[in-house]
Amino acid sequence: MTVPFAPARLLFGGDYNPEQWPREVWAEDMALMRRAGVNTVTIGVFSWAAIEPREGEFDAGWLDDVVALLDAHEIGFFLATPTASPPPWFTRAHPDAMPVRPDGTRLSHGSRDTYAISAPAYRQAARRVARFLAERYGAHPRLRGWHVHNEYGTVDHGPHAAVAFRRWLEKRHGSLEALNAAWNTAFWSQRYDDWDEILPPCATQYLHNPAQAVDFKRFCSDEMLAAFAEQRDEIRAAGPTAPITTNFMLPTWNHLDQWGWSDHLDLVSVDHYLDTPGPDGEAHVAYGADLTRSWGGGPWLLMEQSAAGIRDGARQAVKDPDRMIRNSLGYVARGSQGALFFQWRASAGGSETWHSAMVPHAGPRSRTFEGVVELGALLDHLQEVAAPPHDGRVVEADVAVLWDADGWWSLETPHLPNDDLDYATEVRATHRALWRAGVAVDFVRTGADVARYRVLFVPTLMAVDSDTVAWLTRYVEAGGHLVVGRFTGVADEHQRVVPGGYPGRLRDLLGVRVTEHVPLAPDESQELSDGSTVVQWTERMDPPRAEVLATYSAGTLAGSPAVTRRSAGAGTATYVSAGLTQESLDRFVAALLARHGVRPVLPGAVGTGVEAIRRRGAAGTYLFLLHHGDRAVRVAGPGHDLVSDAPTEPGIVVPAGGYAVVREAPGATWSVTTL
Numbered sequence: 001m002t003v004p005f006a007p008a009r010l011l012f013g014g015d016y017n018p019e020q021w022p023r024e025v026w027a028e029d030m031a032l033m034r035r036a037g038v039n040t041v042t043i044g045v046f047s048w049a050a051i052e053p054r055e056g057e058f059d060a061g062w063l064d065d066v067v068a069l070l071d072a073h074e075i076g077f078f079l080a081t082p083t084a085s086p087p088p089w090f091t092r093a094h095p096d097a098m099p100v101r102p103d104g105t106r107l108s109h110g111s112r113d114t115y116a117i118s119a120p121a122y123r124q125a126a127r128r129v130a131r132f133l134a135e136r137y138g139a140h141p142r143l144r145g146w147h148v149h150n151e152y153g154t155v156d157h158g159p160h161a162a163v164a165f166r167r168w169l170e171k172r173h174g175s176l177e178a179l180n181a182a183w184n185t186a187f188w189s190q191r192y193d194d195w196d197e198i199l200p201p202c203a204t205q206y207l208h209n210p211a212q213a214v215d216f217k218r219f220c221s222d223e224m225l226a227a228f229a230e231q232r233d234e235i236r237a238a239g240p241t242a243p244i245t246t247n248f249m250l251p252t253w254n255h256l257d258q259w260g261w262s263d264h265l266d267l268v269s270v271d272h273y274l275d276t277p278g279p280d281g282e283a284h285v286a287y288g289a290d291l292t293r294s295w296g297g298g299p300w301l302l303m304e305q306s307a308a309g310i311r312d313g314a315r316q317a318v319k320d321p322d323r324m325i326r327n328s329l330g331y332v333a334r335g336s337q338g339a340l341f342f343q344w345r346a347s348a349g350g351s352e353t354w355h356s357a358m359v360p361h362a363g364p365r366s367r368t369f370e371g372v373v374e375l376g377a378l379l380d381h382l383q384e385v386a387a388p389p390h391d392g393r394v395v396e397a398d399v400a401v402l403w404d405a406d407g408w409w410s411l412e413t414p415h416l417p418n419d420d421l422d423y424a425t426e427v428r429a430t431h432r433a434l435w436r437a438g439v440a441v442d443f444v445r446t447g448a449d450v451a452r453y454r455v456l457f458v459p460t461l462m463a464v465d466s467d468t469v470a471w472l473t474r475y476v477e478a479g480g481h482l483v484v485g486r487f488t489g490v491a492d493e494h495q496r497v498v499p500g501g502y503p504g505r506l507r508d509l510l511g512v513r514v515t516e517h518v519p520l521a522p523d524e525s526q527e528l529s530d531g532s533t534v535v536q537w538t539e540r541m542d543p544p545r546a547e548v549l550a551t552y553s554a555g556t557l558a559g560s561p562a563v564t565r566r567s568a569g570a571g572t573a574t575y576v577s578a579g580l581t582q583e584s585l586d587r588f589v590a591a592l593l594a595r596h597g598v599r600p601v602l603p604g605a606v607g608t609g610v611e612a613i614r615r616r617g618a619a620g621t622y623l624f625l626l627h628h629g630d631r632a633v634r635v636a637g638p639g640h641d642l643v644s645d646a647p648t649e650p651g652i653v654v655p656a657g658g659y660a661v662v663r664e665a666p667g668a669t670w671s672v673t674t675l
Contacts (some may be wrong), residue, residue, distance in 0.1 A: 001049065002389045005266070005299045005339055007386055010385065011039060011341055012037060012338055013033070013041045013042075014342060014358055015042045015043075015045055016043050017045070019312070019342060021345070022026075030361060033073065033344075036372050038376060039076060040340065042079075042080055042303070042340065043070075044147075046149050047320075049087035050063075052087070055093055055125070060136060069392065070142060071142050078144050078147040080146075081129060081146070081235075082111055082129045082146050084150035085113070086149065089642055090122075093335065094122070097115060097160075099117075099154055099155070100159075102203045104203065104236060110234050115600055116161065117155075118156060119166040124187070131234040131235075133235075134238035137635060138235065138240030138242070143450045144243075145238070146232075146242060148244060150232065151247055151248075152255070160387075166274050168219045169195070170195060176192055176195065180529075183212055210410075211494045213409075214406065214409045214410060214413065217405075217409040221405065222260075225256075229264060229433045232264070243267045244267070244661070245301070248270045249271050251266050254408050258362050262295045262297070269292075275310075277317035280311065285327050286330060288331075288546055289330060289336065291565070292336075297392065299337050300335055304342040305322075305327070305358055308324065309323060309355065325374060329624055330611070331662075332382070332624075333508050334394075334615070339619060345358070346361045355604055381645075384619065384663070386432075386617075387390065387616055389618065391579030394442050394617075395614070396615070397439070399439055399455045400453040400456050401430055402445075402477065403427060403445070404446060404461060407463070410423075411423045411617045413657045416462075417452075418519035419642050426459040426485060433585045435478075436586050438612060441599065446467070446468045451480075455480075455483065456483070459485045462495075463493055464493070469506065473509050476568045477570065480571045481571055481596050482572070484510060487517070489505045489506035491523075492505070501515055509545050511546035511564065512544040512575050513542045513544070514559070518540055520537065525581075526538060526553065526557075528553060528563070528578065530550040534580055537579040538579075539559060547566070554583040572596075600626075602623070604673075610625055610633055612624070612625055612626075622662075622669075623639065624659070627659065630656045633672055635648065635662075636669070636671050640663045643660050
């Protein structure tokens with residue numbers, strides 16, 4: 001993203017699928033959208049069969065009518081290319097273009113995402129429908145942007161993928177000799193003497209080669225990006241200039257290198273769904289919002305969220321309207337240029353019949369829709385927030401966390417010292433500790449400009465290349481404070497262990513030499529000398545060339561270093577060799593932040609249940625106060641609350657479950673009192 005996404009107002013609405021309903025419902029939709037203050041919808045996401053009922057034959061009369069209806073009601077739209085869900089005729093005409101699972105099973109039509117991303121027939125059909133839509137609607141004045149595809153992430157292990165994977169490998173490695181060295185194929189007699197011998201990591205007798213597995217994940221991300229780029233280029237060739245995006249997804253799996261993808265997007269957008277009905281859901285909102293803003297480097301867009309449901313295992317837990325509103329404000333506070341949902345009207349049938357929607361099955365006489373109306377009016381009061389600052393940086397953070405897709409994929413390779421070590425879990429635990437400490441957080445990629453951050457966390461990063469080592473070293477020597485977690489730097493970018501002791505390439509920077517990983521059983525824990533409790537992972541290290549901050553208190557590691565800190569240049573590098581429990585990590589992070597002068601956004605709010613986020617705008621700063629606790633608080637300081645339209649200097653009361661958005665006076669200081 002090169003130019004900050006700056007709509008004239010915060011966008012509000014969601015996926016609109018009128019093709020699921022008779023036309024008399026469309027008129028009701030328009031009336032309800034006006035009542036709710038909807039100003040933006042996304043259309044066409046799963047409409048391929050309706051737009052192109054037969055191969056090469058288009059019928060968009062119904063879509064013309066939808067666009068005209070939206071135009072008449074002054075509602076803007078994102079137009080999706082419907083390529084995430086090919087129609088039945090495509091399956092029948094091109095059975096080879098269906099995805100193949102690792103076990104060799106070729107999938108058939110009957111769901112969404114039934115395509116092999118490398119299949120020429122699929123790529124051609126996707127380009128064709130994208131070009132048709134661009135030529136027909138690209139100049140429409142209500143077009144807010146292009147929503148290419150939907151949640152890229154379908155992985156194919158079939159013959160088309162095999163051919164494309166070999167091409168990708170030849171480009172990456174250059175020669176079979178280089179590939180054999182990178183993959184260490186001398187082990188288990190895996191040496192390749194012909195490119196055609198190489199397959200995707202399909203089902204096999206035992207363990208896959210980890211370097212092959214990670215390379216395949218890199219390939220899949222690049223192949224999906226190439227498919228996206230083809231559609232983007234078709235749209236641009238037809239003349240439209242509206243911003244182009246595709247909606248990332250943030251579940252418990254990851255098939256994309258979002259940093260690399262973001263370089264090709266005009267707008268970074270995400271679909272984000274809470275993964276717990278408990279209080280950690282609010283930390284999850286912050287995590288998803290901080291991550292997406294960081295990928296985009298500025299304003300972004302929440303493309304989907306749930307209006308009233310939270311999937312919790314086998315049940316659909318209820319998301320109350322006040323929580324939905326606070327969550328939506330949480331995304332906006334962290335840079336989203338609006339709050340969109342899946343979907344506008346709950347489907348009467350189909351695979352996601354019970355997915356919640358802005359208009360539920362019960363209709364507008366419901367808590368859900370009343371909450372939607374309240375949110376629409378609230379966002380209308382906050383329009384000035386949408387104008388970003390000149391530099392596009394909508395949140396100012398002193399702390400950063402490294403987020404790396406390769407790091408995720410490396411820990412998905414099997415047979416590690418402890419397979420329970422999970423990348424997303426570790427990164428989220430670090431972010432959660434920072435969220436609880438009340439500080440603003442950015443995520444960064446390897447090699448990024450990190451000079452402005454006082455503290456940089458690397459929760460875990462198994463495989464590290466020489467450029468990353470040099471980058472981290474420069475950061476520390478220039479005065480930064482680096483915090484590195486366990487099982488980091490032990491291998492190179494090809495998953496080959498760096499000999500001589502762990503953490504491999506980071507031994508010199510951290511001043512430690514680990515000789516043995518000592519994973520703990522699921523029911524085991526240990527104490528450290530500073531009172532911390534550790535689980536899952538411990539390490540045995542030689543006497544370090546660094547200051548020892550904490551030691552193991554019992555067992556065979558009693559007295560051995562557990563947490564160390566080494567000075568290098570003007571900065572420091574801290575190494576945490578053990579798996580701290582969340583409570584211990586919270587204490588460790590809070591103490592470290594205080595040591596390095598990192599202050600909460602609103603110091604008095606920490607521990608009260610009030611989440612404070614400061615969003616930068618073109619005309620100043622806005623302090624978002626989201627109360628997730630159970631006791632009202634009084635907040636006082638110079639400014640004006642846009643929610644209540646009241647001055648804040650005398651103090652405003654934020655009730656439990658409530659919220660405020662304050663336009664701050666320059667240099668404002670704040671007091672917080674629990675009532």
